[in-house]
Amino acid sequence: MRNLFMKVNYDGTHYDGFQTQPKGNTIQDQLEKAIHHLTGEGLKITASGRTDAGVHAYGQPFNFLTSSRIPIERWCLALNTRLPQDIVVTEACEVPLSFHSRRGAKRKTYRYLINGNRFPDPFQRRWQYHHPVALNIPAMEQGLAHVIGTHDFTSFASRRSTKTSHVRTIFETHMEVDRSMCRPGSSDQGVIHTYITGSGFLQHMVRIIMGTLINVGEGKCQADDVAHILAACDRAAAGPTAIAKGLALWNVEYGETEK
Amino acid sequence: MRNLFMKVNYDGTHYDGFQTQPKGNTIQDQLEKAIHHLTGEGLKITASGRTDAGVHAYGQPFNFLTSSRIPIERWCLALNTRLPQDIVVTEACEVPLSFHSRRGAKRKTYRYLINGNRFPDPFQRRWQYHHPVALNIPAMEQGLAHVIGTHDFTSFASRRSTKTSHVRTIFETHMEVDRSMCRPGSSDQGVIHTYITGSGFLQHMVRIIMGTLINVGEGKCQADDVAHILAACDRAAAGPTAIAKGLALWNVEYGETEK
CATH class of the missing domain: 3.30.70.660 (Pseudouridine synthase I, catalytic domain, C-terminal subdomain)
Incomplete structure (x- = not known):
């Protein structure tokens, strides 16, 4: 297992906030869908915190555990080609398994x-x-x-x-x-x-x-x-x-x- | 008759360019529709020049002849409330009848x-x-x-x-x-x-x-x-x-x- 840490910019105009919610179209949903499309894993990501519906972000940090072996330098582009244009992953690196985006902020x-x-x-x-x-x-x-x-x-x-x-x-x-x-x-x-x-x-x-x-x-x-x-x-x-x-x-x- | 000169900012993303064309949704169409809604006049405006589909503008000048007596300081707000959010009139003044936005540029x-x-x-x-x-x-x-x-x-x-x-x-x-x-x-x-x-x-x-x-x-x-x-x-x-x-x-x- 690897713990991957990333940063994402998003124009929140058309989303129901960051965090997954019933019947919502959220940034988290879009990111998890893109990761699933890329690796086949149905995993959950953890962000530094949620943002409300309509709120934007520059460099919102998130992390997740993956068994994928895709080299770290390929992740941003691979996810961005699978994401809508108003969500852009800008950084990716591997972090210790203990790292947690919310608790570590x-x-x-x-x-x-x-x-x-x-x-x-x-x-x-x-x-x-x-x-x-x-x-x-x-x-x-x-x-x-x-x-x-x-x-x-x-x-x-x-x-x-x-x-x-x-x-x-x-x-x-x-x-x-x-x-x-x-x-x-x-x-x-x-x-x-x-x-x-x-x-x-x-x-x-x-x-x-x-x-x-x-x-x-x-x-x-x-x-x-x-x-x-x-x-x-x-x-x-x-x-x-x-x-x-x-x-x-x-x-x-x-x-x-x-x- | 008065000759009114204005400047307009527009995000051209969703328009077929500035100038009216058959079956097009243009900036000119939107401006003329807003003027018609305000004054009842079915007039034609003249801009400094056309812009292509998808091209934007900061301060595109245009002018038109009107018989409306609406005071000049009310025009920007009156038009903006009648325009889509991606088109904003920012200046309005009265100019000599001989002034022409394209020829004078x-x-x-x-x-x-x-x-x-x-x-x-x-x-x-x-x-x-x-x-x-x-x-x-x-x-x-x-x-x-x-x-x-x-x-x-x-x-x-x-x-x-x-x-x-x-x-x-x-x-x-x-x-x-x-x-x-x-x-x-x-x-x-x-x-x-x-x-x-x-x-x-x-x-x-x-x-x-x-x-x-x-x-x-x-x-x-x-x-x-x-x-x-x-x-x-x-x-x-x-x-x-x-x-x-x-x-x-x-x-x-x-x-x-x-x-």
Whole structure:
């Protein structure tokens, strides 16, 4: 048996999320189907975590045990020819049998894109939340800083969360504005990129943080309210769940010894 | 009567090009339908030029005469709510009745994208030609320089061209490589952006120039062969017509007095 570790990019627009579910068309289903087509094995893959319906990923890690002897350098191309065009495997390597994509993940980064320009971008619209109303970006950055550290994130978790603990650690956050597609002389705000890196994330956590930050940006609440919302440990205190399409899993890091 | 000038961005993936044609679903059809829905007028628009099926545009200019009194600042949003999501009007202004989008155009720039990374990008695949085999980019740049100037471009025009003269002027060209999506330590070449600015372009001209440059990049011919191909005035001398999806109309400039 070999334990193979891979990374996959996917445009999640047309999928019911990463993880297999009844009657769903998921990224996991497509990957397992491609592996079955290639090796004949009806195996299950393990990813670093699930992503919601409509959420995208750059380099989502996954691994699986296989008895196939196909050389490691052939796997990416062999799987990509068997996958739909919106799912692309970009890396493959062999790892120790003990390696586990979810349990071994040390840091995960998500990216959320808000297009603050007056008009949507027809090319990037599938992964940008279009918000043409002016946002107070410095206030959003100040609000975002409040989530850094170890906190109980109950206010920023789906009510359907079944986790016994809602304590998570956010290591760092970063916002930047790309103004390259702004029309000269316009009131276009640019595309706001928000990166959030943490030990792990609860269901809808990044999307609820973003929905709350958008409230801050619109002036519906203040940057420092984010601290009060966090302390409340009550989903009702936070803002709405921002639309899935703006979100992408951006990076997952493992410890040196694991891989 | 008012003469309205607008700019439109479109993802051409699902369209039969810009210009109305029998049984076609074109960008022009969609724009005229949206205008008809808004004003009740069954008018014809004039663009700076046509684009082929599958070709995209950033800021394609067009104009039309209307008797509508809708204030100019309302037009973009009013049309966008009536257009499919892959077509977005971004600018609108009133121009002198004599202004003509095609006749007034002084300089047009096209962009062609080649993704030279090992694997396609699922997010950008609709507007990138994926060419994972190593390309000699300096040779391509050297070849590209030969098209600058005023030449008979018969070698780089579709055999179906009905123009009486194939003489056009290329003012400038530019290539740059975006390595931001390259995987560290990989043989990824990055995404090659090629910009070509000219007085006007013949049918398939940019795509045949690009197909020829790809031949140069693959070592099938030399950079200086581009000069001989140009001199031959024979479509058979040039390379293949590069795939439409890599091409986008990037910018159109008018004289100061026109607009």
